Amino acid sequence: MDKTMPNDMSLEALIAGDRAEFARLVDEYSSPIYRLGLRMLGNPQDAEDVLQNTFLNALTHIQNFEGRSSLATWLYRIAVNEALMLIRKKKPEVNLEDVEAEDDTDDLRPTQIVDWSALPEEELLSEEGKKALDAAVAQLPESLRIVFLLRDVEGLSIKETAEALNLTETNVKTRLLRARMVLREQLSAYYSERLPARSEK
């Protein structure tokens, strides 16, 4: 994800309009972009629209790719914009720019203080557990969710996430902290009920 070109792909060929090379690009990145669409929009049909529009857009603009960011980051930026456009169309009431006061961590103060981190994997990732996890991610406000998805789910660096979203790195870090704390609270509420009924400490 941090290399400029994946594997042995040729940027020259892509820019020159080599169709076979573009097909390889599609296979390299269609899965993560589809996942991103699914997590952002919440349904397969919209995710497919995001996926198709992203690569149509990429196909049109690949000649203008200047290599200032990695190709992956460039594609993510297109995908994010496509996803946001679709969200705005479907849910005009959603506020994507709601950047909360940068240093205000007041509302982040943890209320769930139960250590469930040692619960076995089978318990944490049972069918029900996975559903709770998905639901918690889906409940994050869009402006936090997108940062969380790119950084923690897809594994982009802070810098790449900032580039893909046109945010400052500081802003990405602030949103990431928020997203993580909100998710932690939600999962704590869920998992603490699954702890064996005994109280140590």
Next chain:
Amino acid sequence: MTDHPHTTCEELLGSLSAYIDGDLDPQLCQELEKHLAECDNCRIVLNTTKRTIDLVQTPLEKPDLPEDVRERLFKRLNLDHYLTPKPK
């Protein structure tokens, strides 16, 4: 900087994310770890936050592109010609 050597829970919270990412300067890191050694609550918050991130990164949460979606994508892009079975 050394005016307030005792990290508070509040301060720790603000640096938690950067700490998990290994993105904190060494001195701050040390102070934070000192606090963690003495504060059960913060240690629990740290452990459960780390675990939360682990959980969303498990491969189980990363399904591949369905084959029919891939086919429609290639057709939409006029790349049908290259619609060979996906390389591994």
